[in-house]
Amino acid sequence: MMAASPGGPGSGTGSVPPRRRRPALTPDQVIDAALELTRAHGLDGWTLRQLARALGTWPNTVAHHVGDREDVVAAVVQRVVAMMPNPLAELGWQEWFRALLLPSRDIIGRYPGVARRLARDGATVPAALPIMDRGVGLLVDAGFGDRAPLAYGVLLNSAVLLVALDDDRRLTGPAPGEAASALLAMPAPEGAGPGWAAMRPWLRASVEDAVAVRATLYRYTVESLLTGLQADLDAGGPPGGVLPPGRRP
Incomplete structure (x- = not known):
């Protein structure tokens, strides 16, 4: 029987270790x-x-x-989008949209540019479909009828546009509070009334903590939209609905 040659397979001293293969990329x-x-x-x-x-x-x-x-x-x-919550339908439509939109601001905002893409192209990814289905369905059940997709679009688009604006500020805009500082440094407009006086505390708050002020603006926007949509629901919406003639169910 022929002996194994030095350095060959199975040999001890002097053997060359096999090249380690990098794990396959996924x-x-x-x-x-x-x-x-x-x-x-x-x-x-x-x-x-x-x-x-x-x-x-x-x-x-x-x-x-x-x-x-x-x-x-x-x-x-x-x-x-898959990180966003899809709350339980049992919450009711207003509480459901709060439970979706309020935490989603931080989720989407961690990845600058995603909000702008969602606002520009719509949520055209599979993960958005279950959220859309449940949200629009809740609006239909609440009585919005053919206005349900429109109401859903108003809520989602307004929310992601505010996040996109915050993204732009972080990536390319002035430093937080800089615009508010510039406004505070300007002399009051001639004949300034209660509007300018009411703005100054808001501007000072923006200088001190721009992040908190923007979070307050986001929440206020969501609440204002929900209130407005409830008023639209109570009023029965525009006469004749919102779909063009011939396209109504």
């Missing part, structure tokens, strides 16, 4: 890395090459697992 790992880049730089602040570098691989490998940059962006938006 789509979830690609999306995880894209989420982190989005959190740090915004949805539009990174390239596919930077994403590949963060993963220690090549852009074509990323494309193989997820697709081109727009595919990765869609996957990021899908993941963020």
Whole structure:
């Protein structure tokens, strides 16, 4: 029987260890890395090459697992929307929208640019469909009828637009409170009345804690929209409904 040659398979001293193979990349790992880049730089602040570098691989490998940059962006938006709550329908329509929109501000806001994408393109990802179905269904049940999708759009679009505006301020705008400071430094307009006097405490609060003031504005917007929609519901909505003739159920 021929002896094994030195350094060959099964030999001890002098054997060359096999090359360690890097674990295979998965789509979830690609999306995880894209989420982190989005959190740090915004949805539009990174390239596919930077994403590949963060993963220690090549852009074509990323494309193989997820697709081109727009595919990765869609996957990021899908993941963020999937983090949003879909409260129980038993809450009733107003409490349901509070339970959806109030925590969603912080969830979406952790990933700058996602809100702007949602406002621009709509929530065209699978994770949005169960939320949409339940929310619009609650509005139908409440009596909004063919106005239910319109009411849903008013609530969701208003909320995500405010988050998008906060994103823009953080990414490219002036420092928090800077605009309020500039307004406070201006002389009062000639013949200023109670409006300017009422604004000054608000501006000072914005200088001291712009984050808290914006959170208050967001909550106030949601509550005002809910109040307005309740008034619309009580009034029965516009005569003839909102759908064009021939398109009503």
